[in-house]
Amino acid sequence: MVLPGTANLTTSTPLLQRPIFKPVLRNPFTPTRHHPKPIAISASASQISNRHTSWTPTSWKSRKAAQIPVYPDTEELESVLDEIRTYAPIVFAGEARKLEERLAAAAVGEAFLLQGGDCAESFKEFNAVNIRDTFRVLLQMGIVLTFGAQMPVIKVGRMAGQFAKPRSDPFEVRDGVKLASYQGDNINNDAFDEKSRMPDPQRLKRAYLQSAGTLNLLRAFATGGYAAMQRVSHWNLDFVQHSEQGDRYMELAQRVDEALGFMAACGLTVDHPIMNTIEFWTSHECLHLPYEEALTREDSTSGLYYDCSAHMLWVGERTRQLNGAHVEFLRGISNPLGIKVSDKMDPAELVKLCEILNPHNRPGRLTIITRMGPDNLSVKLPHLIRAVRQAGLIVTWVSDPMHGNTIKAPCGLKTRPFDSIRSELRAFFDVHDQEGSYPGGVHLEMTGQNVTECIGGSKTVTFDDLNSRYHTHCDPRLNASQSLELAFAISERLRKKRMRLNYFS
Numbered sequence: 295m296v297l298p299g300t301a302n303l304t305t306s307t308p309l310l311q312r313p314i315f316k317p318v319l320r321n322p323f324t325p326t327r328h329h330p331k332p333i334a335i336s337a338s339a340s341q342i343s344n345r346h347t348s349w350t351p352t353s354w355k356s357r358k359a360a361q362i363p364v365y366p367d368t369e370e371l372e373s374v375l376d377e378i379r380t381y382a383p384i385v386f387a388g389e390a391r392k393l394e395e396r397l398a399a400a401a402v403g404e405a406f407l408l409q410g411g412d413c414a415e416s417f418k419e420f421n422a423v424n425i426r427d428t429f430r431v432l433l434q435m436g437i438v439l440t441f442g443a444q445m446p447v448i449k450v451g452r453m454a455g456q457f458a459k460p461r462s463d464p465f466e467v468r469d470g471v472k473l474a475s476y477q478g479d480n481i482n483n484d485a486f487d488e489k490s491r492m493p494d495p496q497r498l499k500r501a502y503l504q505s506a507g508t509l510n511l512l513r514a515f516a517t518g519g520y521a522a523m524q525r526v527s528h529w530n531l532d533f534v535q536h537s538e539q540g541d542r543y544m545e546l547a548q549r550v551d552e553a554l555g556f557m558a559a560c561g562l563t564v565d566h567p568i569m570n571t572i573e574f575w576t577s578h579e580c581l582h583l584p585y586e587e588a589l590t591r592e593d594s595t596s597g598l599y600y601d602c603s604a605h606m607l608w609v610g611e612r613t614r615q616l617n618g619a620h621v622e623f624l625r626g627i628s629n630p631l632g633i634k635v636s637d638k639m640d641p642a643e644l645v646k647l648c649e650i651l652n653p654h655n656r657p658g659r660l661t662i663i664t665r666m667g668p669d670n671l672s673v674k675l676p677h678l679i680r681a682v683r684q685a686g687l688i689v690t691w692v693s694d695p696m697h698g699n700t701i702k703a704p705c706g707l708k709t710r711p712f713d714s715i716r717s718e719l720r721a722f723f724d725v726h727d728q729e730g731s732y733p734g735g736v737h738l739e740m741t742g743q744n745v746t747e748c749i750g751g752s753k754t755v756t757f758d759d760l761n762s763r764y765h766t767h768c769d770p771r772l773n774a775s776q777s778l779e780l781a782f783a784i785s786e787r788l789r790k791k792r793m794r795l796n797y798f799s
Contacts, residue, residue: 349626351590351599354583359619360612361460361581363481363493371584374495378588383602384454384506385576387593387628390605393575394630396448398658400734401690406443406788407661407735408436409577409692410777411452413769414459417479420504425511426520427742428453431774433572434543435781437526441546442785444792449574452739454508455604456578457481457501459768460612476767480582484767498585505603509576516574523569526550538752543778577606577632581613583623590627598628608632608663616646625651632661632737634694637670641681648687661690663737667698668717675725683731690734693722700769703749703757709770712750716783723787736784740772751776 365371399405410432429451436447457480466475466486474491476484480501483490515521526547580586580601589603601607607627611634613620624631631651635644644662652659662682666674682689695718696710703709719736726733746759747770755776764770772780 354619354623357619357622365493371495375588387600390629394658403732405446407448409450410738410740413739431742438781443788454576455505458581517571521572575605580607601627606630637666637674645685657688663692665694665697668721672721679729692735694737710748740777
């Protein structure tokens, strides 16, 4: 049975399919299909360490650094950074290594990455309810995707550290007044006055404390029973419950409950940890290099360096210069890394960047996150895939359908049309089908709050609705209903791909 109204990402080409049911009890990250897999160059910890003989956590300072704030009091900044260097790590090296293993499965079509959360976290909206609601929507989306794809879904939040934002212009002008641009709550304040826009080092300490508090709460939700599979029908948010997406989710939840009941009747206990806890990781853009350096630690078990501010970090479109400071810093840490790629990326440059960041071609090390808009993606992505494949590189391909679809509404606010977001995802899947490569995941700016920031969706948000609940500090986010609607569309596309593979296997 297919849930109604879910075929939003499918192409017009009919797919041969027949229902084949193969119930298998297995480790969810053990590959089950026989895919031709690229050969990884193995490297011991000592070999990897040797490649860093010219790298140190501070070697980025010898390179040109974009998007780094200029602080009026450098002595105060250094004092704050020295204090942060004494703080406990927010995440641990072993957790980051496990995430890399999971992402290696996504690189070969054996798992799917769901990465989502705020455009930019804020101090003002930091509270347990907001964290819980975003986490809850990610749980719901994970269930929907797992059910359709019947493969593990890797859940990574843009949370617990996603503060700093790159700006296209270092200054903002309003009514003839020119001030420094707002760069995120860990740097300055969004209020439009000179004092608020002055970079303040003390904000870095508050960002650390908020990140640690957020992750502490996420760990409790993930392992303390809240994420138990038996609670699948309790995860609906109040404002979503009586909507089309809420009804579709509750229908799915009922089927999951029935499956759990069947398992229990067969003597398969639902008390197993895999049924009561989930793996959840955090990520953010590696932007504020002084802060990232201060939280970089040498792992005592492997001798490798990890940036302990997050499990995964990515380099953005504005900071991915081959000889730049951000790439220099990232090449030396051992966390899983993402590369944001727009239609401006040259295929040869992407290959070179991958080789710099992953010289030993470790599976799971690199995730390429495309952000192009649907039309550009259909033209540009095939060339990138072919270049990476020809170079023999192992990467996980992920779609960010948000950043290439930002427009300005008549009222002056930035927004993103839901139909454009869905179109880019459809194009992403179409290209990978054509190229024989694996669509490895999705990267979304979304929230559990009932905001009106992106227009469209089944609970149609119009231009006139934007002002009613427009709360973002930076870019527009999908609300819970829109996020679920997108998850159902992706799930149906993954389900059809699975059925097609089963038919020909």
